[in-house]
Amino acid sequence: MMYCISVSHKMAPVSVRERFAFREEEKKEFIELLAGREAITGIVILCTCNRSEIYVSGSKQAVSELQKELADYKNVRLEEVLKYLNIYRGESAIGHLFKVTCGFDSMVLGEDEILGQVKEAYQMSKDMKTVDYEMNVLFQRAVTCAKRIKTDTNLSKTPLSIATLVANEVFHFKHGGDCKKVMVIGMSGKMGTTITKNLVSKGGIEVTGTVRRHNDYLTVNIEHERVKVVEYKDRYQYMDDMDIVISATLGPHYTVTYEDLCGALASKKKRLFIDVAVPVDMDASIEKIDGVTLCDIDYFDTLTKNNTEIKLRELDLASAIMEEDLDSAIKEMVFHPxxxxxxxLKAAFSGKRLESLLFRVRDQLNSEELKVILKTLDGLESWIKEG
Amino acid sequence: MMYCISVSHKMAPVSVRERFAFREEEKKEFIELLAGREAITGIVILCTCNRSEIYVSGSKQAVSELQKELADYKNVRLEEVLKYLNIYRGESAIGHLFKVTCGFDSMVLGEDEILGQVKEAYQMSKDMKTVDYEMNVLFQRAVTCAKRIKTDTNLSKTPLSIATLVANEVFHFKHGGDCKKVMVIGMSGKMGTTITKNLVSKGGIEVTGTVRRHNDYLTVNIEHERVKVVEYKDRYQYMDDMDIVISATLGPHYTVTYEDLCGALASKKKRLFIDVAVPVDMDASIEKIDGVTLCDIDYFDTLTKNNTEIKLRELDLASAIMEEDLDSAIKEMVFHPxxxxxxxLKAAFSGKRLESLLFRVRDQLNSEELKVILKTLDGLESWIKEG
Structure with a gap:
């Protein structure tokens, strides 16, 4: 049977999760240590910033041995270990593996980074030859299921956060040049930081971030070869060069006014202005300027709302896919022996009368079980008759 | 399939229940009317003061035909009929029949008067040859189940009402003579009336009830050969003759005082005094008189409390018995075809390979169903090996 012990963001604070985290060498060391135990025939360690999970398969003692070894290895008292652990056994461990792999147990529902992490965790154990038949089947099926959900639904492709939606808007913006030049006004703010990080996660984008000067210092919070920091007051000097200007400050004043922008833009190329501030940062009249398109927060709010609906729909779809694949995996486990x-079995049943078997079945089972048997009999009969 | 339409104390007020009530001749007439319908192959009408229920078996149309006929027969609009009806179909109709027959659907939980009423209803239809195989099996099994509960549990033998408990106390009182003489002080009150009715329901008890004189009339509310009515103010005159004296008035004064009782009792025979009034009717000092035992309301409250606990325990037992018999009845219905x-079936399965059948089963069923099949297979295998 498979077991899983899990310390996740759902149960334990980050300080506890850190204590149960495994570096790569530690994983290998601990896998080898567990592989030496008789009760344990398979081990996979999945460790991400949100969870430390150890999957083992083996006999009934497997999970208690794992707990003891973990307490020893991490130098934590066993009671302390048990306090933060979720333990899953048998079918609930299989169900948990599927949920985790498909991103249903993640902080951002349906995210697919975890799929890669599960694949890597499984591959490490496979390379170390510490996965048995059961774990091989289950991990492969969980990964296949997650891939199916990724391909057949839009769950992971439906972002809800404004920062992601803004970045997507930038990524989709078509322009002539090689490299998109993007200004982020208010880069040191929370929203500005997240947007900038999202932007530079893809190539082909250069960010010019404006920050304010405090006591002669610029607050530079992102260091990246494609991020240039300029002073807020100088923003108009750089604007003509930009393809996209994003503003996300907390202040009450316009950061981009019609008059100043008219003065700043020499070329009339196609430009996208994105205003995600509340209250607004950009004067709505700037759309009168040739080439300028303005997206405001309402636009993103609508996107978020629509995406939420899509996400809920896709979630239903994804759940159905997962249930199907999970059930199939459980069937394989049940049927295998x-x-x-x-x-x-053939020898035992050879020459037995269907009648006496059926009467025995009727007397031994409850009505729900009997219905399953009779339904199955009907199904087989039609199948045989169809030929 | 069996269906049941029910107008019961749970759904409809007494005025509605009356409209759907059937006198004996009406039952016969309506049964004959329904028996003429093609869709209906079995009919039983159960009509008590708490419920009118019609059970029919037959094809899918049976229940809608029944509704139409009922509306016609009772001269009520169909929509009106549907408003107060509960309709049970298939297994839920079987379950309802069992619940009703076992007294689980009664006003007084677990009462067994209903069992006799179900038997009579079934017998009438049996005599009229309007029960088919299905109804025969189900009614017989429901009746058997209710009898089993009656024999194997104390559900119906555990009264909770004060009036029943008082009557039981009288019934159990041992004395020398042929006939117990019981005085009920306050016989015309609600409690006095109920107690008196309970008392005369068994033989060997004579009741002397005291009532007050209003405008020269005595309020006599019970006429029975073994109930004598006397005036309240004359009560002490009769007391020496009594074995048991019960007092249940609403007034604030003692109805039996120590001094007056001393004066009234000539013989010192064993006597039981029962005081169920709040505030108390009997002076506690009367216990000092030779032969007098006094039971007060606290005694009956304790009995009620204990009986409630017993009843809850017996109810669990009875429910388990009912579930078992109900499941067995459902199995019989499912298996019969x-x-x-x-x-x-034998012909279809002859010469088929167990292996290919099992793989087919695995691919067609979900994991829960597959587990039932495999468990059954295991069970049969052990049975064959043992046998």
Whole structure:
């Protein structure tokens, strides 16, 4: 049977999660340590910033041995370990693996970074030859299921956060040149920082971030080869060069006014202005200027609302896919021992009368179970008749 | 399939229940009327003061035909009929029949008067030859189940009402003579009336009830050969003759005082005094008189409390019995068609490989169903090996 012990963002604060985290060498060391135990026939360690999970398969003792070894290895008292652990056994461990792999257990529902992390965790154990038949089947099926959800639904492709939506807007903006030049007004703010990080996560984008001068220092919070920091008061000097200008300050004043922008822009190329500030940062009249398009916060709010609806729909779809694949995986686990017992079963049933078997079945089962048997009998009969 | 339409104390007020009530001749007439319909192959009408229920078996149309006929017969608009009806179909109709027959659907939980009423209703239809195989099996099994609960549990033998408990106390009182003489002080009150009715429901008890004189009339509310009515002010005159004296008035004064009782009792025989009034009717000092035992309301409150606990325990037991018998009845219904199909099934499965059947089963069923099949297979295998 498979077991999983999990310290996740759902149960434990980051300080506890850190204590149960594993560096790469530690993972290998701990896997080798567990592989030496008789009760344990398979081990996978999944460690991300949100969770430390150890999957083991083996006999009934596997999970208690794992707990003891973990307490020893991490130098934590066993009671302390148990306090923050979630333990899953058998089908609930399989269900948990599927949920985690498909991103249903993540902070951002349906995110697919976790899929890569599960694949890597499984691959490490596979390379170390510490996965048994059961774990091989289950991890492969969980990964396949997550891929199916990724391909067949838009769950992971439907962002809800404004920062992601703004970055997507920039990514989709078509322009002539090689490299998109983007100004982020208010880069040191929370929203400005997140947007900038999202932007530079893809190539082909150069960010000019404006920050304010405090006591002769510029607050520079992002250091990146494609991020240039300029002073807020000088923003108009750089604007003509920009393809996209994003403003996300907390202040009550316009950061871009019609008059100043008219004076700043020499060329009339196509430009996108994005205002995600509340109250607004950009004077709505700037749209009168040739080439300028303005997206305001309402636009993104609508996107978020629509995406929420899409996400809920896609979530239903993804859940159905997961349930199907999970059930199929459980079936494989349940059925597997019978493949080896087939000859034995054939011998036992050989020459037995269907009638006496059926009456026995009726007397031994409850009505729900009996219905399953009779439904199955009907199904087989039609199947045989169809030929 | 069996269906049941029910107008019961749970759904409809007494005025509505009366409109759907059936006198004996009406029952016969309506049963004959329904028996003429093609869709209906079985009919039982159960009509008590708390419920009118019609059970029919037959095809899918049975229940809608029943509704139309009922509206016609009772001269009520169909919509009006539907408003107060509960309709049960298939397994839920079987479950309802069992609940009703076992007294689980009664006003007094677990009472067994209903069992006799179900038996009579079934017998009438049986005599009229309007019960089919399904109804025969189900009614017989429901009745058997209710009898089993009556025999194997104390559900119906555990009264909670003060009036019943008082009557039981009288019934259990041992004395020398042939006939117990019981005085009920305050016989015309609600409690006095109920107690008196309970008392005369058994033989060997004579009741002397005291009532007050209003405008030269005595309020006599019970006429019975074994109930004698006397005036309240004359009560002490009769007391020496009594074995048991019960007092249940609403007034604030003692109805039996120590001094007056001393004066009234000539013989010192064993006597039981029962005081169920709040505030108390009997002076506690009367226990000092030779032969007098006094039971007060606290005694009955304790009995009620204990009986409530017993009743809850017996209820669990009774529910378990009912679930078991109900499941068995449902199994019989589900399995019955297969008895006739046995040869056909044998022919279909003859020479088929267990292996291919099992793989087919695995691919067609979900994991829960597959587990039932495999568990059944295991069970049969052990049975064959043992046998």
């Amino acid at each position: 019978y493949i080896h017992r087939m000859d034995e | 297969y008895i006739h199909r046995m040869d056909e």
